[in-house]
Amino acid sequence: MLKAAIIGASGYTGAELAGLVKVHPELSLAGLYVSEGSLDGHKAFSSLHPRWRGLIDEPLLPLDDEALSRIHTEADIVLLATAHEVSHDLAPGFLAKGIKVFDLSGAFRVPGEGFYERFYGFAHQHSDWLAQAAYGLAEWNQAAIQKAKLIAVAGCYPTAALTALKPLQNAGFIADNNKPIISAVSGVTGAGRKASLATSFSEISFKPYGVLNHRHQPEISHHLDNQVVFQPHLGNFIRGILATIYVQLNDDVTDEQIAQAYHQAYDGQKIVRLTGQWPQINDVAGTPFCDLHWARDGNQLIIVSAIDNLLKGAASQAIQCININQGFSPLAGLVQE
Ligand SMILES: NC(=O)C1=CN([C@@H]2O[C@H](COP(=O)(O)OP(=O)(O)OC[C@H]3O[C@@H](n4cnc5c(N)ncnc54)[C@H](OP(=O)(O)O)[C@@H]3O)[C@@H](O)[C@H]2O)C=CC1
Numbered sequence: 001m002l003k004a005a006i007i008g009a010s011g012y013t014g015a016e017l018a019g020l021v022k023v024h025p026e027l028s029l030a031g032l033y034v035s036e037g038s039l040d041g042h043k044a045f046s047s048l049h050p051r052w053r054g055l056i057d058e059p060l061l062p063l064d065d066e067a068l069s070r071i072h073t074e075a076d077i078v079l080l081a082t083a084h085e086v087s088h089d090l091a092p093g094f095l096a097k098g099i100k101v102f103d104l105s106g107a108f109r110v111p112g113e114g115f116y117e118r119f120y121g122f123a124h125q126h127s128d129w130l131a132q133a134a135y136g137l138a139e140w141n142q143a144a145i146q147k148a149k150l151i152a153v154a155g156c157y158p159t160a161a162l163t164a165l166k167p168l169q170n171a172g173f174i175a176d177n178n179k180p181i182i183s184a185v186s187g188v189t190g191a192g193r194k195a196s197l198a199t200s201f202s203e204i205s206f207k208p209y210g211v212l213n214h215r216h217q218p219e220i221s222h223h224l225d226n227q228v229v230f231q232p233h234l235g236n237f238i239r240g241i242l243a244t245i246y247v248q249l250n251d252d253v254t255d256e257q258i259a260q261a262y263h264q265a266y267d268g269q270k271i272v273r274l275t276g277q278w279p280q281i282n283d284v285a286g287t288p289f290c291d292l293h294w295a296r297d298g299n300q301l302i303i304v305s306a307i308d309n310l311l312k313g314a315a316s317q318a319i320q321c322i323n324i325n326q327g328f329s330p331l332a333g334l335v336q337e
C-alpha cells in the first residue's frame with residue numbers, strides 16, 4: 001500500500017481526499033494534518049465530518065516540526081489540500097526529501113513572469129518546481145503526470161471548462177480570434193470551509209463575482225492555448241459547478257466532426273460522460289464524473305459541462321492523478337470497473 005499524508009484534512013477538499021484514500025485499494029492514510037495552531041488539532045476527523053464516523057476516526061494532527069519529520073519518514077506521497085500560499089511554502093520541503101506531492105491549490109499551475117503577483121497576490125519563490133510541475137488535468141496530461149514529482153491538480157472551474165473546450169481546440173474548430181465565453185456557477189463549498197460573511201447561508205444569493213479578473217481566466221487560457229472570457233457566479237447550493245460555454249466555430253465544421261472530436265477524446269475514459277442530454281448538477285454532485293453535452297446553430301456552439309467542484313474539480317481528480325502517476329488502474333478507488 002502507498003502511504004498518503006493529507007495536509008488540510010479538516011477542510012472540504014481535504015475531507016473528500018481522506019474519504020477517497022480510505023476506500024482506495026492501493027492507498028492507506030499516513031496521517032491527517034491541520035495547521036500547527038489549528039483549533040481542530042487533536043480532534044477526531046469524524047467529529048468534524050460525521051459522515052465518516054466509524055470509518056475515519058483518526059485524529060487531526062497539528063503540522064509542527066515533529067509532524068513534518070514523521071511525514072518525511074512515514075509517507076510515500078503528500079496530498080496538499082491547503083491554501084495557495086501554504087502549498088507554495090510546504091511543497092518544496094517534501095519534494096526535497098523525495099516525496100511526491102499532489103497539490104490541490106493553484107500554487108504550481110501556471111508558469112509565467114508576474115502571474116502569481118498579479119493573480120494570487122504573492123511572488124512565487126520556486127520557479128524551478130513551477131516549471132517542473134505537471135498540470136493535473138487527468139484526461140489530457142497523462143504523459144506529464146506519469147513522470148512528474150509534483151502534480152498541480154487542475155482548478156475546479158478550469159476542469160469543467162477545459163474538458164469541454166480541449167477537443168474543439170485540438171481539432172482546430174474554434175474560429176480565429178474567437179474567445180470562447182465560459183459562464184459558470186459554483187456551489188458555496190468552492191469557497192472553502194472557513195466561516196465568512198460572504199458564504200454565510202442567509203447572505204448567499206446567486207450572483208456574479210470576480211468579473212474580468214478571476215485567476216481561473218488565465219489558467220484556462222494558458223492550458224487551452226486560446227484566450228477565453230470567464231465569468232464565475234456563486235450559487236446558493238452546496239456543491240457542484242455548471243459551466244455554459246459559447247464558442248464560434250469555423251465555417252466548415254460539421255456536426256459529425258464535432259461529435260467525432262468529443263467521442264475520440266472521451267470514449268473509453270469513463271470519468272467524462274457524453275450524456276446526450278443537458279447536464280445538471282444533481283447528476284454529478286457526490287461523483288467523480290464530468291458530464292458534457294452540446295448543441296449548435298450555424299457557427300454558434302453551446303456546450304454545457306457539469307462537475308462536483310470538490311471531486312472532479314479537486315479530490316477525485318487528485319486520485320486520478322495518483323493512479324496515473326503510480327501506474328494503478330485509472331479508475332481505482334473511484335468507479336467500480
Ligand atoms: N473548495 C473547492 O471547491 C476547491 C478547492 N481547491 C483548492 O484546494 C485547497 C483547499 O481548499 P478547501 O478544501 O476548499 O479549503 P478549506 O478552507 O476548506 O480547508 C483548508 C484546510 O487547510 C488547513 N490549513 C490552513 N492553514 C494551514 C497550514 N498552515 N498548514 C496546514 N494546514 C493548514 C485548514 O485547517 P486549519 O485552518 O484548522 O489549520 C483546513 O484543513 C485550496 O488551495 C483551494 O483553492 C481546488 C479546487 C476546488
Ligand SMILES: CC(=O)N[C@@H](CCC(=O)OP(=O)(O)O)C(=O)O
Binds near residue numbers: 210
Ligand atoms: C465559489 C468560490 O469561491 N470558488 C472559488 C474557486 C474554488 C477554488 O478554490 O479554486 P481553485 O480550483 O483554483 O483551487 C473561487 O472562485 O475562488
